[in-house]
Amino acid sequence: MKKLKFQQQFNxxxxxxxxxxxxxxxxDDCWYGVIKNDVYCLKQDDNVIYIDSTDSDCxxxxxxxxxxxxxxxxxxxxxSLDPFIQTAIQNFSGLRLIRxxxxxxxxxxxxxSNTNISNIRKMLDNLSKKFGNRLTFHDKQxxxxxxxxxxxxxxLSDLIKCKVGYRAKYIKRSAVFIxxxxxxFDELKIMNLINARKKLSDxxxxxxxGPKIADCILLFSHDMLDSFPIDTRILxxxxxxxxxxxxxEMYKIQNDKSTLTSYQYEYLSxxxxxxxxxxxxxxxxxxxxxxxxxxxxxx
DNA sequence: GGTTGACCTGG
DNA sequence: CAGGTCAAC
Numbered sequence: 640m641k642k643l644k645f646q647q648q649f650n651x652x653x654x655x656x657x658x659x660x661x662x663x664x665x666x667d668d669c670w671y672g673v674i675k676n677d678v679y680c681l682k683q684d685d686n687v688i689y690i691d692s693t694d695s696d697c698x699x700x701x702x703x704x705x706x707x708x709x710x711x712x713x714x715x716x717x718x719s720l721d722p723f724i725q726t727a728i729q730n731f732s733g734l735r736l737i738r739x740x741x742x743x744x745x746x747x748x749x750x751x752s753n754t755n756i757s758n759i760r761k762m763l764d765n766l767s768k769k770f771g772n773r774l775t776f777h778d779k780q781x782x783x784x785x786x787x788x789x790x791x792x793x794x795l796s797d798l799i800k801c802k803v804g805y806r807a808k809y810i811k812r813s814a815v816f817i818x819x820x821x822x823x824f825d826e827l828k829i830m831n832l833i834n835a836r837k838k839l840s841d842x843x844x845x846x847x848x849g850p851k852i853a854d855c856i857l858l859f860s861h862d863m864l865d866s867f868p869i870d871t872r873i874l875x876x877x878x879x880x881x882x883x884x885x886x887x888e889m890y891k892i893q894n895d896k897s898t899l900t901s902y903q904y905e906y907l908s909x910x911x912x913x914x915x916x917x918x919x920x921x922x923x924x925x926x927x928x929x930x931x932x933x934x935x936x937x938x
Numbered sequence: 939g940g941t942t943g944a945c946c947t948g949g
Numbered sequence: 950c951a952g953g954t955c956a957a958c
Binding site (some may be wrong): 751752754755756758759805809840846848849850855868871 | 953954955
C-alpha cells in the first residue's frame with residue numbers, strides 16, 4: 640500500500656465517475672481499474688490516495704494519470720467566469736481531468752457515439768473480456784483494454800458479439816490504422832487543437848471519429864486542455880446559460896435537433912474556447928457534471 | 939458547403 | 950432517447 644498526497648484539491652470519486660473514463664469499478668470500498676497492463680486499487684482519505692497495485696511504479700503512474708502537476712487552484716480561478724460555472728465548480732470541487740492512454744481513450748470514445756454511459760461501460764467490458772489479457776489481483780479477475788494489434792486481427796462478427804453494434808466496423812478500421820501508424824498520436828501532440836481535430840475527424844482511416852470524439856481524445860489523452868467537446872449535454876447547457884455569447888445569426892441553433900453540423904460544431908467550439916480560455920476543457924467537465932445534477936430535476 | 943435520415947443496443 | 954458519425958442528397 641502506497642500513499643500519494645495531493646497539495647491541491649482532489650476528489651477521486653468525481654474524477655473517476657464523471658464520464659471521462661469508463662473502466663473503473665467501485666468494489667469493497669475501493670476503486671479498481673486497469674491501466675495498460677496493471678491493476679490499481681485506490682482509496683481516498685482527505686487529500687491522500689492510498690494505492691495498492693501490481694505496478695511497482697504506481698505512484699508515478701498515478702501522478703501522471705491524475706494530472707498531479709496541474710496547478711488546480713490557478714486553473715479553477717481561470718475558468719470561474721460566471722455564476723453558473725461557479726456553482727458547478729463548488730458542487731464538484733476536486734474534480735480533475737484524467738490523462739489517459741491515447742489508444743484506450745480512442746477505443747472508449749469510439750464506443751461512445753449515440754449511447755449512454757452504462758452502455759459504454761458494458762461495451763468496453765465485453766471487449767476487454769473477449770480480447771484483453773486476464774489479470775488477477777485481490778482474488779478478483781481483471782482484463783486489459785485490447786491492443787490495436789489484437790483488435791485489427793479480430794473478426795467483425797466477434798466484435799459484434801461484444802454488443803458494440805454498428806461501431807464494430809469503426810473499431811476494426813481504426814485499430815488497423817493505429818496498429819500500423821501509432822506515431823500519429825505523437826504527431827497530434829505537437830499540433831494545435833484546430834489542426835489536430837481536423838486531422839483526426841477528417842481522416843477516413845479513423846473511421847467513426849468525428850469532431851466531438853476527436854475533441855475527447857485530444858482533451859483526455861493529448862494534454863490539449865483547451866479542447867471543449869460539445870455533446871448533447873453541453874449543447875443544452877450552452878443554449879440555456881451561454882446563449883448570450885453567440886452571434887444573433889447563430890440563434891437558429893435553437894431548433895431542437897440534438898446533433899450539430901460540423902460547421903455549427905466548429906463555431907460553438909471556438910466561441911466557448913474564446914470564453915473559457917486555455918483551460919476550457921476543465922470548464923467543460925464541470926458543466927458536464929452539473930448537467931447530470933440539474934437534468935434530474937428539470938426534466 | 940450544409941442538411942437529412944439511418945444506425946446497434948438497452949433502459 | 951442516450952457523451953455522434955457516415956453516406957446520400
